[in-house]
Amino acid sequence: MNSKLLIYNSLSNKKEEFKPLHPKLVGMYVCGPTVYNRVHLGNCRTFISFDLMVRWLRYLEYKVRYVRNITDAGHLEFDADHGEDRISKRARLEQIEPMEVVQKYTLDFHQCLAKFNVLPPSIEPTASGHIIEQIQLIKSIIEKGYAYEKNGSVYFDVLKYHKSHQYGVLSNRDIEELAHNSRDLEGQADKKNPQDFALWKKAEPLHIMRWPSPWSDGFPGWHLECTAMSTKYLGEVFDIHGGGMDLKFPHHECEIAQGVAVNGKSPVKYWIHGNLLTLNGKKMAKSTGSFLLPDEIFDGTSKLLKKPYSPNVVRFFMLQAHYRSVLDISEAALEASEKGLDRLIYGYQMLDQLQNGSDEYEFDFDQWLNQSQTVMNDDFNSPLLISQCFTAVKFIQKIKSSGKKIPPEMIKNLKKHLGLFLVDVLGLTIDEPNNSKTNTQLQDSLIKILIDLRNEARQNGDYSISDKIRNELFQIGVEIRDTNLGTKYYIQ
Numbered sequence: 241m242n243s244k245l246l247i248y249n250s251l252s253n254k255k256e257e258f259k260p261l262h263p264k265l266v267g268m269y270v271c272g273p274t275v276y277n278r279v280h281l282g283n284c285r286t287f288i289s290f291d292l293m294v295r296w297l298r299y300l301e302y303k304v305r306y307v308r309n310i311t312d313a314g315h316l317e318f319d320a321d322h323g324e325d326r327i328s329k330r331a332r333l334e335q336i337e338p339m340e341v342v343q344k345y346t347l348d349f350h351q352c353l354a355k356f357n358v359l360p361p362s363i364e365p366t367a368s369g370h371i372i373e374q375i376q377l378i379k380s381i382i383e384k385g386y387a388y389e390k391n392g393s394v395y396f397d398v399l400k401y402h403k404s405h406q407y408g409v410l411s412n413r414d415i416e417e418l419a420h421n422s423r424d425l426e427g428q429a430d431k432k433n434p435q436d437f438a439l440w441k442k443a444e445p446l447h448i449m450r451w452p453s454p455w456s457d458g459f460p461g462w463h464l465e466c467t468a469m470s471t472k473y474l475g476e477v478f479d480i481h482g483g484g485m486d487l488k489f490p491h492h493e494c495e496i497a498q499g500v501a502v503n504g505k506s507p508v509k510y511w512i513h514g515n516l517l518t519l520n521g522k523k524m525a526k527s528t529g530s531f532l533l534p535d536e537i538f539d540g541t542s543k544l545l546k547k548p549y550s551p552n553v554v555r556f557f558m559l560q561a562h563y564r565s566v567l568d569i570s571e572a573a574l575e576a577s578e579k580g581l582d583r584l585i586y587g588y589q590m591l592d593q594l595q596n597g598s599d600e601y602e603f604d605f606d607q608w609l610n611q612s613q614t615v616m617n618d619d620f621n622s623p624l625l626i627s628q629c630f631t632a633v634k635f636i637q638k639i640k641s642s643g644k645k646i647p648p649e650m651i652k653n654l655k656k657h658l659g660l661f662l663v664d665v666l667g668l669t670i671d672e673p674n675n676s677k678t679n680t681q682l683q684d685s686l687i688k689i690l691i692d693l694r695n696e697a698r699q700n701g702d703y704s705i706s707d708k709i710r711n712e713l714f715q716i717g718v719e720i721r722d723t724n725l726g727t728k729y730y731i732q
């Protein structure tokens with residue numbers, strides 16, 4: 241490989257050559273979800289982006305320890321130091337225990353990411369499972385003189401920290417401006433300065449999620465858990481920390497301050513932030529009904545879309561944009577991605593139909609491979625890798641349609657490396673039904689009979705029957721696609 245991996249570091253606002261702390265090992269931490277609600281598509285984009293990065297690091301033969309947490313305690317409404325705990329609130333609304341809320345939405349999160357073929361992290365720690373570590377961390381910050389206790393709660397002293405270190409290095413916030421922006425004084429009375437943030441909160445009498453501590457029965461502040469868990473599993477300083485753009489401030493800024501306060505050094509070498517997913521040009525918001533839940537896209541029940549799209553198509557659509565760009569989702573964009581993905585899959589499958597021989601052709605395989613690796617090494621540029629895959633597929637189609645014969649070595653190389661990019665790196669599903677482990681000859685025959693019946697109904701103009709067959713097959717995980725090569729089906 242001729243190129244070196246470059247990563248856009250949010251801390252320096254520029255691309256930097258990636259140099260891991262330990263050769264061939266990467267420690268990576270990504271802020272996971274607060275499990276109080278169904279995961280929406282914007283969250284999925286973040287986790288698909290980091291899945292792509294882990295996959296690429298593994299392609300480069302790094303051994304990656306990927307830690308992604310579950311926030312199941314301490315995250316209050318509006319990301320603030322006051323207000324109701326998000327999980328407790330949901331428990332009250334659904335009339336169930338807070339830990340039932342955690343269980344339910346953790347399961348939903350896992351199922352959703354599995355549909356998108358997102359690989360599980362190496363470690364998935366929870367905030368409630370690390371209360372002891374968080375209490376220990378607070379003690380250390382108090383000992384270092386950067387935190388104080390007031391009425392059973394403990395706060396980080398941002399102004400004192402700012403005297404000897406810089407607060408706001410990641411988000412370039414001005415400390416004075418922060419004071420002006422903290423106008424809401426509810427729950428702030430115990431703080432010395434409005435910029436301070438909670439490390440431990442004393443629980444109100446009705447607050448269910450509480451733990452004993454030296455200061456009060458209470459719960460940890462939201463920013464603390466990530467410092468406690470990343471330090472425990474990756475060390476005081478580690479390679480990569482990621483999350484959505486919205487976590488840059490205050491969450492990640494506070495993580496840096498906590499790490500520096502305790503260990504005297506900045507905890508992360510490369511900060512990576514993924515950008516937003518918008519819907520028809522607008523930010524998704526539950527309050528306006530303008531948002532998409534993944535399952536509604538997969539089963540076609542979303543009122544905002546005319547037809548269902550498979551997780552494979554939605555994943556491909558997301559990877560067609562660079563992770564640092566805003567991505568807008570629309571019916572037209574999903575349709576285009578569906579067609580594009582079909583072309584790639586059929587092109588790849590067409591490799592099996594090429595004939596061995598030694599006719600002349602115009603395709604420099606080594607240059608293609610090198611260029612494909614170079615674009616991914618340039619800050620994980622998946623849209624350019626996809627464009628490289630299309631270049632290879634165009635070549636395959638040209639050879640097929642011209643009836644030329646190419647060397648077996650070339651077919652083997654393309655099969656291997658195009659397959660690695662599509663399956664291992666981009667995480668797409670390209671199995672033909674015949675290769676599917678869940679498929680049997682009988683199942684295959686039955687689905688084909690249904691497809692024939694559906695096509696007959698279409699020819700006769702009986703669209704209610706043809707749509708019913710297509711939709712009901714989709715409901716049980718069988719997707720029918722009409723292509724230039726006839727009707728094909730995929731098992732999700």
Ligand SMILES: [Zn+2]
Nearest residue numbers: 271272466491
């Ligand atoms: Zn976090």
